[in-house]
Amino acid sequence: MKTKGLNSEQTKRSNRLLVLRLLSMMGGGSRTELTGRVHLAKMTVSNITAELLQSGILYEKETLENAHHSAGRRQMLLSFSDKAPAVIGVWISRDSLTGIVTDPALSVLGRHSLPLKQGETAETLLEKLERLCKRLAEGAQGRTVLGIGVASIGPLDIQNGKLLNPPNFFGIQNLPIGAELEKRLGIPVFLENDTNAGALAEKYFGSCVDCSDFLYVGLTNGVSAGIVLRDTLLHGAHGFAGEIGHAVVNPDGPLCYCGRRGCLETRAAVPYILRDAQQEFGDEEIPDFAALCNLCRMSPMAENWLVERLSSLTRVLLNLSNTLDPEKILIGHEGALIPDRVLARMEEELNAGILAAGHASVKVERSSFDCMAAVYGAAAVVLRKVFDGKLGYEIFFPAS
């Protein structure tokens, strides 16, 4: 009897979490749409949405199914109300802190950022993070803030919420960001690598909702990848999966800050690309990667140069495609600025080289969050805890 009772409770809980996750991913919707996606009995879906309506987390509004047809049927749409809790996402990059506060459907309620300047220390970094999060919490407009996701440059100890020894980051080392922020703010904090966070944003809210095997590649001061296989984000045995920036592309190449020679980053990281672009196109002002990408849109010569320059990245992605067989590779962080034609040429080059050419193809696309997947992903890190039933369950289902 006891076992049966437990099973049915667990089923109820997992159905509730499934409906909540789908509602979040869809940003609300009609019961019919929802039932079509969750593959649960209509009655089960109705009961769960009724609970969420009763607790005030959802509200419904009447709308025309097809506004362009006067004969369009009326239907009720479910949306998250202002009683639904909020989550905070913060992205620590090398030069700034960027944050958003969102509702459970990742709709932004407020955003704020703070620059990082020369001379930052562990203490000033924590103080700025605290200030940023407090400001974001104000933007939650009285909603309960369930948690703070921090997407950060690595390497990280995710289990213990610790920033380990990131290169070129004010010499800050072994900083227990999670514990320190929790102590100061009294809200649970979850740390994740920034490209892994980008991959989560794409999986739950971006262009990979229906894609189970893909890579999110963050191209900026460094290069790394968030790898999703069979719908699961890969962390590896020690939490360092996806550090493709240190794949060796030329053993006799220049020295990398990691102490090895010829790492991908020495070719494809944005500062090195810009340094060489400035030399190549000396007459042009190229202050940043956006300027270089604009130049590529106007000049075929510059476009050819960038494609050639990124060919080492394309080769590493080709090797990964042969190893992991992804459906899609999304290029994000500053890489989202790369012109369409350059991405198309990278896709062509990659597909010409894969072993299963003609039988399988890999799409190379821009991130659906432009350059901001990491900060949306930071919020998605918290929402994933909610979807897994590890955070805020009693707020969504108080009657349980």
Ligand SMILES: [Zn+2]
């Ligand atoms: Zn290296």
